[in-house]
Amino acid sequence: MILRASLGLVAMAAALSGFAQQPSATQTVQxxxxxxxxxxxxxxxxHVSLLLRNGRIEKIGETMVVPSGVPVRELSGKTVMPGLxxxxxxxxxxxxxxxxxxxxxxxENVTAQLKQFERYGVTTILSLGVNRxxxxxxxxxxxxxxxxxxxxxxxxxxxxxxGGAPPLPGATDQIYRPATVGEAREDVDEMAGHRADIVKxxxxxxxxxxxxxxxxxxxxxxxxxxxxxxxVAAHEYALxxxxxxxxxxVDVLAHSVRDQVVDDAFVQAMKQNKVWYVPTFTVDESFFVxxxxxxxxxxxxxxxxxxxxxxxxxxAPGYAEKINQDAQTAQHRKDFAVGQQNLKKLxxxxxxxxxxxxxxxxxxxxxxxxxxxxxxxxxxxxLTPMQAITAATGENAKLLHLADRGTIAVGKRADLLVLxxxxxxxxxxxxxxxxxxxxxxxxxxxxxx
Numbered sequence: 001m002i003l004r005a006s007l008g009l010v011a012m013a014a015a016l017s018g019f020a021q022q023p024s025a026t027q028t029v030q031x032x033x034x035x036x037x038x039x040x041x042x043x044x045x046x047h048v049s050l051l052l053r054n055g056r057i058e059k060i061g062e063t064m065v066v067p068s069g070v071p072v073r074e075l076s077g078k079t080v081m082p083g084l085x086x087x088x089x090x091x092x093x094x095x096x097x098x099x100x101x102x103x104x105x106x107x108e109n110v111t112a113q114l115k116q117f118e119r120y121g122v123t124t125i126l127s128l129g130v131n132r133x134x135x136x137x138x139x140x141x142x143x144x145x146x147x148x149x150x151x152x153x154x155x156x157x158x159x160x161x162x163g164g165a166p167p168l169p170g171a172t173d174q175i176y177r178p179a180t181v182g183e184a185r186e187d188v189d190e191m192a193g194h195r196a197d198i199v200k201x202x203x204x205x206x207x208x209x210x211x212x213x214x215x216x217x218x219x220x221x222x223x224x225x226x227x228x229x230x231x232v233a234a235h236e237y238a239l240x241x242x243x244x245x246x247x248x249x250v251d252v253l254a255h256s257v258r259d260q261v262v263d264d265a266f267v268q269a270m271k272q273n274k275v276w277y278v279p280t281f282t283v284d285e286s287f288f289v290x291x292x293x294x295x296x297x298x299x300x301x302x303x304x305x306x307x308x309x310x311x312x313x314x315x316a317p318g319y320a321e322k323i324n325q326d327a328q329t330a331q332h333r334k335d336f337a338v339g340q341q342n343l344k345k346l347x348x349x350x351x352x353x354x355x356x357x358x359x360x361x362x363x364x365x366x367x368x369x370x371x372x373x374x375x376x377x378x379x380x381x382x383l384t385p386m387q388a389i390t391a392a393t394g395e396n397a398k399l400l401h402l403a404d405r406g407t408i409a410v411g412k413r414a415d416l417l418v419l420x421x422x423x424x425x426x427x428x429x430x431x432x433x434x435x436x437x438x439x440x441x442x443x444x445x446x447x448x449x
Contacts, residue, residue: 027440028053030064030072035422037081039393039407041386044424050080052414055439060410078434079422081389082408083123083415084371085396088233088254088278088356091127091135091152093168097307098363102169105132113360113367114138114149119446120305120368121430123415123438124151126400128233128254128356129158129200130166132174136194151438153400155233156191158200159184159221164210165202165235168361181220188221192228197400199225200254202235203245207331215244222249233278237335239266252276252399254356255283256339262346270351276399278356279343281377284336286364290314291323296373300448301431305369313363340381347383354399355392368447372431375423385427414440 029052036048051059051070066072091113092105117125127135135154141147160166162177176187188199201221205212218234225232226249233252236242238259245253246269256279257266270277293314296302303311313319323329347353355378359370371392378388397406405413416437421429436443 027442028067028070029440029442030066030070031080031416031418032064032072032074033076034418035079036060036408037079037386037389037424038409039082039390039397041390041394044079048080050408050414050416052416052437052440055414055441057408057410057412057414060408073435075418075434079419079429080408081417081419081423081430082393082406083417083436083438084121084355084392084430085124085400085402085406086117086122086356086359086371086392087126087252087276087354087396087399088128088280088358089117089122089125089367090130090358090360091125092132093130093170093360094363096309098309098313100169100362102171102174105134105171105174107134107138110134110138111147111149114147114152116305116367117150117359117371118148118438119436119443120371121417121433121436122150122368122371123436124153124400124402124405126197126356127152127154127360128198129155129202129235130168130170130174130361131156131158132171133157133194153197153402155198155200156194156196157187158202159187159213159217160202161211161213164212165204165206167206167210178217181216184217184220185224188224188228188230192225192230196230198252199230199232200235201232203241204235204237212241215248218245218250219248239263242266243269246270246273246275249273250275252278252354254278255280255358256335257342258284258335258339261338262342267346267349267351270346271349274352276352276354277343277346278354278399279339279378279381280356280358280374281336281339281343281381282357282359282365282370282374283361284332284339285373285377286362286370287332288323288329290364291320293320299431301372302366302369304447305366310363310366340377343378344382347387352399353391353395355388355396372428375427375430379427385424388427389423389430414438 032049036045049064092110095101095104139152159176178184231251233254357370357374359367394407418435420432423429
């Protein structure tokens with residue numbers, strides 16, 4: 001427990017140091033007369049005004065004197081909430097909106113995806129592995145004010161298994177696959193040298209189709225990462241693996257446990273060790289949902305995120321039949337259902353629950369849209385809209401040790417969504433975006449507008 005506390009202090013100091021390097025926004029504006037959801041889980045406040053200056057929230061109040069020359073946005077009837085934070089997304093793995101590629105991790109492609117996240121109100125992302133080292137350059141450019149889009153935090157390349165997970169096409173400099181404990185420690189040291197924000201490991205035998213990372217390797221990764229003041233997030237699937245990872249000191253489980261319903265011993269271990277749990281329902285749903293052609297697929301909000309090439313795939317003759325006849329589809333549906341049941345059990349027990357989607361990992365996991373869909377799926381699993389929103393904002397800021405965002409308070413970053421309708425009445429109202437502010441700058445060209 002002392003180790004975890006010290007790691008948290010170091011990580012928070014690093015996050016605040018990074019914030020100090022962030023560019024200041026020049027826009028000053030007052031947002032007047034809004035319903036305010038602040039990201040803490042507290043009841044919303046009505047008829048509130050906010051003053052944004054130099055990228056931060058300068059004042060909040062029911063009444064406010066507007067400084068001379070400051071523009072005022074009259075927003076009666078609208079709701080303001082914090083910008084969404086994804087603690088599990090990916091960059092540069094998809095090209096032309098529709099194809100997985102080992103050559104996709106380019107400046108142009110990654111920058112386009114960062115902008116798509118941002119225009120969908122996802123103002124901060126953790127790119128959780130399979131990054132080329134270009135990601136560190138882009139992160140630094142953002143901190144110097146030379147690059148826009150969603151704010152990047154990153155796990156760098158991440159550590160997988162020779163011949164196993166992650167089963168994604170990637171360049172040779174996009175993922176580490178150590179064969180020995182010594183190689184695993186060297187890989188962690190290299191990531192620490194790049195100042196990675198977290199370390200990612202994959203512990204999954206892919207339904208028996210591939211070798212799995214051994215406890216010997218991932219114990220070495222966890223130990224070396226903690227020596228370097230880095231936390232470790234694990235891709236996992238099975239309860240048995242999740243139990244062992246928690247026992248061995250992992251800090252974040254980056255997916256749902258999906259092979260079976262979690263037992264009370266696991267719940268207690270998660271709570272005792274203060275491990276974070278990120279459900280990522282859109283992972284399993286993305287394998288089958290588009291064959292059913294749900295109503296959301298007819299909206300501009302979805303179609304603009306998916307892009308014409310992916311839409312053409314979904315609409316192609318025989319697509320739905322192929323998915324429905326695939327032997328794996330039934331397994332994906334089962335995994336999805338078990339994952340939803342497990343989230344409710346863990347959440348009700350008081351386990352720390354974060355928010356992520358695996359967006360950008362495969363074509364059906366669509367950056368920006370997936371985050372709004374994930375909120376809806378969390379509510380379907382039994383959380384209230386307020387609980388889902390808090391997981392994606394204030395709680396995720398805690399998960400990432402980011403003291404400067406995630407909630408709406410004086411002095412924090414002005415990362416905000418302005419909504420035309422109340423998401424507490426219907427979580428799908430997060431898609432009814434009137435405006436997005438990222439570090440106080442209003443983002444143009446919102447989806448569906």
